[in-house]
Amino acid sequence: MKKLRGRTWLYIFLVSALFVGAWFAFKPEDATIPGITEKTDKKPTLILWYTDESLTDYLNSACVAYLDAEGVRVEPVLKTGLEYIEEIYDASVKGGEMPDLYIAGTDCLEKAALSGLALPINDPENIMNSFNYPQIAMDAVSYKGRQVAYPFYFDTAFLLYNSTYLSQMADAELRSEPVEGGEDEEGEGRTYVPDAGVPEGYTEESWKEAVSVRTQELIPESIEDITKLAMEHGAPEGMENFFLWDVSDIYYNYFFTGAYMNVGGVCGDDPELIDICNDDTIRCMSTYQNLHQFFSIESKESSYEKVLQDFLDGKSLFTIVTTDALSTVERAYENGDYKYGYGVAALPGVDADHVAKGLSTTTCVAVNGFSEYPDEANLFAEYVMYESADTLYDRTGKMPCMGSVMEESAGAKDVVRALYQNSVCLPKLMTMSNFWVELELAYTRIWDGADPEETLKALSDQMNKQIKRF
Numbered sequence: 001m002k003k004l005r006g007r008t009w010l011y012i013f014l015v016s017a018l019f020v021g022a023w024f025a026f027k028p029e030d031a032t033i034p035g036i037t038e039k040t041d042k043k044p045t046l047i048l049w050y051t052d053e054s055l056t057d058y059l060n061s062a063c064v065a066y067l068d069a070e071g072v073r074v075e076p077v078l079k080t081g082l083e084y085i086e087e088i089y090d091a092s093v094k095g096g097e098m099p100d101l102y103i104a105g106t107d108c109l110e111k112a113a114l115s116g117l118a119l120p121i122n123d124p125e126n127i128m129n130s131f132n133y134p135q136i137a138m139d140a141v142s143y144k145g146r147q148v149a150y151p152f153y154f155d156t157a158f159l160l161y162n163s164t165y166l167s168q169m170a171d172a173e174l175r176s177e178p179v180e181g182g183e184d185e186e187g188e189g190r191t192y193v194p195d196a197g198v199p200e201g202y203t204e205e206s207w208k209e210a211v212s213v214r215t216q217e218l219i220p221e222s223i224e225d226i227t228k229l230a231m232e233h234g235a236p237e238g239m240e241n242f243f244l245w246d247v248s249d250i251y252y253n254y255f256f257t258g259a260y261m262n263v264g265g266v267c268g269d270d271p272e273l274i275d276i277c278n279d280d281t282i283r284c285m286s287t288y289q290n291l292h293q294f295f296s297i298e299s300k301e302s303s304y305e306k307v308l309q310d311f312l313d314g315k316s317l318f319t320i321v322t323t324d325a326l327s328t329v330e331r332a333y334e335n336g337d338y339k340y341g342y343g344v345a346a347l348p349g350v351d352a353d354h355v356a357k358g359l360s361t362t363t364c365v366a367v368n369g370f371s372e373y374p375d376e377a378n379l380f381a382e383y384v385m386y387e388s389a390d391t392l393y394d395r396t397g398k399m400p401c402m403g404s405v406m407e408e409s410a411g412a413k414d415v416v417r418a419l420y421q422n423s424v425c426l427p428k429l430m431t432m433s434n435f436w437v438e439l440e441l442a443y444t445r446i447w448d449g450a451d452p453e454e455t456l457k458a459l460s461d462q463m464n465k466q467i468k469r470f
Contacts, residue, residue, distance in 0.1 A: 268427030327397035
């Protein structure tokens with residue numbers, strides 16, 4: 001048989017489409033059409049893809065509970081995460097076992113939305129509001145003015161400090177008169193003396209209160225505060241670093257310029273809103289560069305794992321960590337592996353004139369536009385990231401997006417949540433998919449001595465050229 005020409009195929013397609021449309025418009029209630037399955041009341045089985053193995057137990061439990069409650073079976077499938085969106089697309093258009101919904105970072109939502117893989121949510125339970133979720137979470141799942149996924153959990157940076165050491169410094173400071181230049185006659189700064197007793201004029205209770213108040217006052221609001229503390233105080237016994245953080249990873253360094261860079265606007269999807277090199281970012285990065293000599297941290301030797309371990313070993317007073325560290329320190333404290341007190345605080349600004357704003361990532365649950373069961377997928381998406389979110393942190397150490405900061409609470413989780421609400425979310429622009437890698441390289445070059453203005457300008461020019469090509 002000869003191959004049909006393109007126009008002949010078009011005619012056949014149009015006639016078939018008209019036939020099917022007319023049939024569904026006028027067919028009797030009990031009629032069926034060959035090749036099209038009649039819809040039944042049987043509930044579907046949903047496929048959920050995810051890439052983070054630490055979610056396995058949580059998702060399995062949620063799926064079992066959902067089956068008991070709603071009678072809908074959900075099968076979670078762990079994927080490697082390599083070419084994740086491309087794998088979802090291939091499975092969806094080529095047939096086979098594709099996901100009805102999936103868990104992914106919001107930075108991929110432009111690609112997913114444009115590929116038909118992220119439907120605008122229908123929010124069947126009406127949970128997507130400012131009472132349940134902070135604005136940063138709703139911005140993170142928005143693309144071109146529409147919410148195309150549900151916010152699940154977040155990660156962001158914050159200041160972690162050894163409260164035992166800071167209390168010892170407060171004690172030493174209150175016992176001594178200010179010394180010119182911030183040092184005593186031996187040049188070692190104010191030094192804590194164990195078992196020195198209660199100073200004259202205080203009761204034991206009032207002295208503890210005075211030290212507690214001064215300890216809170218010593219929590220730094222800027223990098224200048226940290227360097228001043230280092231110059232005025234001697235290190236408590238066992239402490240090696242006043243301030244140690246991973247200078248090789250942009251996640252722990254972005255806060256230096258985060259308040260003054262604009263990459264795609266609050267939703268990270270506007271290519272017209274790009275501002276990387278300006279007076280404030282240049283000033284902040286110049287200060288950042290000066291810290292290399294002050295704290296003697298080499299970028300090639302820096303790693304987050306070592307930084308966190310040094311803190312757990314009692315070697316550091318201040319460090320910059322992300323939300324994963326909170327549960328790690330909690331467990332170490334409960335197990336007796338961390339023998340000090342600890343506290344969580346806002347990221348320090350560069351100086352009195354420049355505030356800090358950290359980077360955050362938001363992980364979301366998206367409904368596949370190719371799914372046969374979008375309504376059922378929406379319902380389960382809301383269940384897994386809302387109804388069962390109260391157990392997420394305890395089971396995985398991940399901070400759920402759901403919830404607001406309680407004003408009467410000053411717990412560590414509330415501090416971290418407040419920082420998330422004031423953070424910068426990853427942009428979704430595919431044209432700038434390499435931005436964070438290039439920015440990290442720029443930070444490293446500046447840390448190692450490159451000119452801040454020239455480096456930032458080169459990065460800005462590169463990103464603008466990429467945007468104009470598309």
